[in-house]
Amino acid sequence: xxxxxxxxPMFSRMSTLFYVRPRLLLGLLLAPxxxxxxxxxxxxxxxxxLQSFFYIDEFSGTIVREFSLETFRQLFTAANADVFxxxxxxxxxxTIAAAVIAFPIAYYMVRYAGLRLKALLYxxxxxxxxxxxxxxxxxxxxxxxxxxxxxWFAGQLHLGWLLDAILSIPxxxxxxxxxxxxxxFLVFLYIWLPFMILPIVAALERVPRSLIExxxxxxxxxxxxxxxxxxxxxxxxxxxxxxFTFSLTLGDYIIPGIIGNSRPLIGQAVYQxxxxxxxxxxxxxxxxxxxxxxxxxxxxxxxxGAFNAL
Amino acid sequence: xxxxxxxxxxxxxxxxxxGEVRAVDDVSFEVADGEFFSMLGPSGSGKTTCLRLIAGxxxxxxxxxxxxxxxxxxxxxxxxxxxxxxxDYALFPHMTVFQNVEYGLMIRKVAPDERRRRSREMLDLVKxxxxxxRKPSQLSGGQRQRVALARALINRPGVLLLDEPLGALxxxxxxxxxxxxxxxxxxxGITFVYVTHDQGEALAMSDRLAVFNQGRIEQIGTPADIYxxxxxxxxxxxxxxxxxxxGALAGSISGADRAFAIRPEKISMLxxxxxxADGWLSIAGTVRAVTYHGATTRYAVSVxxxxxxxxxxxxxxxxxxxxxxxxxxxxWPRNLCQPLAERK
Numbered sequence: 001x002x003x004x005x006x007x008x009p010m011f012s013r014m015s016t017l018f019y020v021r022p023r024l025l026l027g028l029l030l031a032p033x034x035x036x037x038x039x040x041x042x043x044x045x046x047x048x049x050l051q052s053f054f055y056i057d058e059f060s061g062t063i064v065r066e067f068s069l070e071t072f073r074q075l076f077t078a079a080n081a082d083v084f085x086x087x088x089x090x091x092x093x094x095t096i097a098a099a100v101i102a103f104p105i106a107y108y109m110v111r112y113a114g115l116r117l118k119a120l121l122y123x124x125x126x127x128x129x130x131x132x133x134x135x136x137x138x139x140x141x142x143x144x145x146x147x148x149x150x151x152w153f154a155g156q157l158h159l160g161w162l163l164d165a166i167l168s169i170p171x172x173x174x175x176x177x178x179x180x181x182x183x184x185f186l187v188f189l190y191i192w193l194p195f196m197i198l199p200i201v202a203a204l205e206r207v208p209r210s211l212i213e214x215x216x217x218x219x220x221x222x223x224x225x226x227x228x229x230x231x232x233x234x235x236x237x238x239x240x241x242x243x244f245t246f247s248l249t250l251g252d253y254i255i256p257g258i259i260g261n262s263r264p265l266i267g268q269a270v271y272q273x274x275x276x277x278x279x280x281x282x283x284x285x286x287x288x289x290x291x292x293x294x295x296x297x298x299x300x301x302x303x304x305g306a307f308n309a310l
Numbered sequence: 311x312x313x314x315x316x317x318x319x320x321x322x323x324x325x326x327x328x329g330e331v332r333a334v335d336d337v338s339f340e341v342a343d344g345e346f347f348s349m350l351g352p353s354g355s356g357k358t359t360c361l362r363l364i365a366g367x368x369x370x371x372x373x374x375x376x377x378x379x380x381x382x383x384x385x386x387x388x389x390x391x392x393x394x395x396x397x398d399y400a401l402f403p404h405m406t407v408f409q410n411v412e413y414g415l416m417i418r419k420v421a422p423d424e425r426r427r428r429s430r431e432m433l434d435l436v437k438x439x440x441x442x443x444r445k446p447s448q449l450s451g452g453q454r455q456r457v458a459l460a461r462a463l464i465n466r467p468g469v470l471l472l473d474e475p476l477g478a479l480x481x482x483x484x485x486x487x488x489x490x491x492x493x494x495x496x497x498x499g500i501t502f503v504y505v506t507h508d509q510g511e512a513l514a515m516s517d518r519l520a521v522f523n524q525g526r527i528e529q530i531g532t533p534a535d536i537y538x539x540x541x542x543x544x545x546x547x548x549x550x551x552x553x554x555x556x557g558a559l560a561g562s563i564s565g566a567d568r569a570f571a572i573r574p575e576k577i578s579m580l581x582x583x584x585x586x587a588d589g590w591l592s593i594a595g596t597v598r599a600v601t602y603h604g605a606t607t608r609y610a611v612s613v614x615x616x617x618x619x620x621x622x623x624x625x626x627x628x629x630x631x632x633x634x635x636x637x638x639x640x641x642w643p644r645n646l647c648q649p650l651a652e653r654k
Contacts, residue, residue: 208400211400214400216386217365218393218461220413220417229402232404233404
């Protein structure tokens with residue numbers, strides 16, 4: 001018996017070892033991602049947080065490596081507060097619009113589309129993710145530009161006045177779609193939409209048809225069935241999707257750099273501060289803002305019962 | 311039980327196709343008010359589709375479905391005076407037991423006080439008074455089944471539809487629930503239309519039952535009717551065990567090749583050479599296999615043109631046990647043969 005084990009090839013002995021001690025295998029499998037997450041991600045996040053407590057000496061322009069709340073005082077000046085208010089508003093608008101557009105698409109995919117059509121729709125949702133994000137954003141810049149197809153199309157339909165009226169709305173308007181908040185909103189919405197559709201599809205897939213039938217059977221017309229049964233059960237999917245759209249919009253600095261007006265969002269502010277301005281502590285403090293906003297967002301979502309049906 | 315004066319559900323020449331499959335094929339029947347009516351058949355026989363036609367989840371391709379005398383084609387489920395107990399119970403997982411039961415009343419905008427009172431009564435009726443605050447996931451299968459029942463009954467529907475409601479329960483619980491369902495039905499006086507593939511269940515609970523096969527009804531009648539006088543070979547074989555004799559086998563027993571059925575428990579097994587009473591049919595054979603089933607024993611007996619099954623109550627007579635290989639004579643009164651019709 002022992003001789004047989006002794007002669008067994010190494011793989012066989014390892015299999016036996018892992019079979020007898022399943023936790024050892026689990027540990028080995030989880031070690032690389034855990035080290036990655038622990039050291040590279042959490043480590044740098046922590047050092048980032050630390051940096052935000054340093055400050056720039058105004059005379060020499062060098063970083064003073066001492067604990068201070070000076071940088072956070074700077075963060076809450078009116079100009080900077082504007083930046084994150086603007087970004088949070090943009091992220092919220094993009095998230096709400098994405099949820100409103102994504103839900104019917106997801107619902108159609110799950111309840112009505114046949115197998116083949118469903119596969120096709122999956123492909124259609126994912127396809128944009130296969131091409132470069134930059135290419136797509138620049139394509140949108142051309143579409144939305146003053147000389148672009150949207151302006152041309154509006155002109156052909158004699159709706160130029162409508163486009164002008166929309167662009168003349170204060171704050172969100174601008175000289176053209178590609179240099180207004182409306183433009184950056186549209187592009188954000190387009191780029192992040194798949195990240196909203198897919199989690200909602202996943203959530204709706206888990207709602208059995210019999211629940212919808214039961215609701216109708218008990219006297220609920222479709223509108224009420226939607227409100228009382230489908231939406232509450234799919235809500236975790238909406239929340240999951242909104243975490244993507246919201247946090248991706250909060251952190252993005254390329255889209256608003258290419259399409260939108262010159263007032264920066266958080267991502268751009270961080271980019272400028274750590275690059276040209278060389279103010280690493282303030283850049284670090286800025287990046288803490290999305291983290292805090294997301295934490296608050298998740299707490300509110302939990303309070304609303306978004307995770308109850310999980 | 312309520313006076314059987316009206317017709318609760320009627321099907322006239324109803325058909326429903328799914329692509330090439332005729333799920334329900336020219337089916338007609340009527341269910342009387344207050345009746346416990348079962349639709350019995352193997353899976354895919356069309357019984358569940360019939361139930362869904364009554365509930366409004368399916369629409370007939372041809373024919374008419376009426377509930378309490380009113381044609382219901384085009385009437386959506388939420389406007390029909392019927393409620394359903396689903397096979398998988400379909401309890402709302404994000405609501406408590408109480409909220410589930412209350413759902414129908416909430417949708418109908420019944421005042422909160424009355425809503426709570428009636429929900430509590432209904433939970434008491436199904437003996438779940440203490441479970442109101444739990445989520446469905448915290449209940450056992452039998453308890454979920456009761457919640458589904460309470461939820462469906464709270465709207466006081468004219469007809470309650472039950473789609474294999476006991477299918478997921480274990481045997482003991484199923485037998486208990488059969489009795490409870492039956493007494494509940496008497497208590498509330500509502501028409502029950504009950505779908506099952508379990509012939510024992512259908513026989514035990516129904517006032518009348520319809521036996522389905524391949525989208526058609528083979529026979530409708532009381533449980534005793536169906537069991538004692540099966541009209542077709544399918545019914546004889548599906549409801550209880552039966553020896554279906556046709557062709558050469560029928561010829562060698564009765565002298566005519568008209569098909570008939572004989573229940574295994576109605577056959578007497580005599581020792582070879584024993585005298586057969588007048589007016590009885592008989593055939594000689596050899597016991598091939600003996601299977602012990604506790605209360606009964608089954609004998610597979612090879613005869614000239616086939617095999618017959620005989621069932622004997624254990625300990626009911628003092629005869630010596632018969633073993634495999636014994637030569638026997640099978641005999642039964644001629645009038646117990648049930649002549650079978652060909653399928654229409």
